[in-house]
Amino acid sequence: MKKQEMNRDWIATARTLSQALPYLQRYDDAIVVIKFGGHAMGDDEAMETFARDVVLMRQVGVNPVIVHGGGPMINEMLDKLGVKSEFVNGKRVTDKATMEVVEMVLSGRVNKRIVQAINEQGGRAVGLSGKDASLIECEAANPALGLVGHPVKIEPTIIHSLFRDEIIPVIAPLGFGKNGETFNINGDTAAGAIAAALKADRLLLLTDVAGVKNRDGEVLTELSAKQIREMTADGTIAGGMIPKTETALAAIEGGVRAVVILDGRAPNATLLELYTEHGAGSMIRM
Numbered sequence: 001m002k003k004q005e006m007n008r009d010w011i012a013t014a015r016t017l018s019q020a021l022p023y024l025q026r027y028d029d030a031i032v033v034i035k036f037g038g039h040a041m042g043d044d045e046a047m048e049t050f051a052r053d054v055v056l057m058r059q060v061g062v063n064p065v066i067v068h069g070g071g072p073m074i075n076e077m078l079d080k081l082g083v084k085s086e087f088v089n090g091k092r093v094t095d096k097a098t099m100e101v102v103e104m105v106l107s108g109r110v111n112k113r114i115v116q117a118i119n120e121q122g123g124r125a126v127g128l129s130g131k132d133a134s135l136i137e138c139e140a141a142n143p144a145l146g147l148v149g150h151p152v153k154i155e156p157t158i159i160h161s162l163f164r165d166e167i168i169p170v171i172a173p174l175g176f177g178k179n180g181e182t183f184n185i186n187g188d189t190a191a192g193a194i195a196a197a198l199k200a201d202r203l204l205l206l207t208d209v210a211g212v213k214n215r216d217g218e219v220l221t222e223l224s225a226k227q228i229r230e231m232t233a234d235g236t237i238a239g240g241m242i243p244k245t246e247t248a249l250a251a252i253e254g255g256v257r258a259v260v261i262l263d264g265r266a267p268n269a270t271l272l273e274l275y276t277e278h279g280a281g282s283m284i285r286m
Helices: 003-017 023-025 037-043 042-060 071-081 096-120 155-163 188-200 225-233 241-253 269-275
Strands: 031-036 063-068 125-129 136-140 151-152 166-170 174-176 182-186 202-206 221-222 258-263 282-285
Touching: 003 023, 003 125, 023 037, 023 282, 031 042, 031 188, 031 269, 037 042, 037 071, 037 202, 042 063, 042 096, 042 166, 042 269, 063 096, 063 188, 071 096, 096 125, 096 166, 096 174, 096 182, 136 188, 151 188, 188 202, 188 241, 202 241, 202 269, 221 225, 225 241, 241 258, 241 282, 258 269
Parallel strands: 031 063, 031 202, 063 166, 125 166, 136 174, 202 258, 221 282
Antiparallel strands: 136 151, 174 182, 258 282
């Protein structure tokens, strides 16, 4: 009985691989930008699964780019070091002392943990920040918030160079200003700007919710940019989903073919989205 069950499992696995063939062909040499954040970043098993999925994507011909956040880790370190912060309308003011901690955590602890996880799964990853090779030029998003940046120019040459060597870029959301400042950038915003500059086939925004929901709480699997604007106007899309859908719309307008908001806590979420018929989460496109 056990042997029969195992055989059925093997057959199901083989069938899944066979059904994935059209999608493997579809995404061969495609650029897929993944915003990695939320629960998965703090869970060792989820990190390992994510890293393995990214290595598999690279192995079958996809050019993945990882852009990560790190808010909880930054808050933890600020508290540990006793760095006091001011807040404006509930948003942290990033002064020079705070920025030093932000850069240390994002470019150091968080970035290198993701790089190491990918390398341990047999991939070849390199950690960068938006300051490297003049990747992300910024201006102040809101002068009242200090060194919080908004990308104004992306120079993706370094990313294309890494693609040619089959290396996976892992990018911390930091940028530089014209006067030598270092800016902290919202991770979703940085991922959207990079995806637009690369004219990526997909931008995957991994978060802690299943996707965009209607008024009945049902996840909508496909939406147009027009629907997103209408749902935002009537209040269906609210709270923390608004900046994610705004990022999606900006990326699409910038040349990204489609953006998917999906639950990064779900095992193999990125593979389900790219290589199965039903996908995962909410796809937004023109």
